[in-house]
Amino acid sequence: MEMPMNKAEKKLSRIGVVSAGVTIAALYAIIGIIYALLYAVVMVVLGSLISSMSSTANIGALMGVGAVIMVVAVPIIFAIFGFIAGALIALVYNFVAKYTGGIAFQVSG
Secondary structure, rough: OOOOOOOEEEEEEEOHHHHHHHHHHHHHHHHHHHHHHHHHHHHHHHHHHHHHHOOOOOOHHHHHHHHHHHHHHHHHHHHHHHHHHHHHHHHHHHHHHHOOOEEEEEEEO
């Protein structure tokens, strides 16, 4: 059942699957960078504490290397899963919008 629309109201009847995937992937990559940097700081601090308490410095070095790997890998992994999620959401939305008419929104200007 379609609702009547006034002149400034539009309908979002379809979302581009690839563009949604790329956009969500970029957002997730940014979130992944923030998450990885925060977690890397924790890893480096804990590695330093553990190294200072033990007789071997290998643990601290390994945690430092792990932090660097994490800063590189986590944003990439987040982006991959973000692309998949964004594309799937767009596919499901496009399917549902065929039957519901899509989301109504207003534009100005």
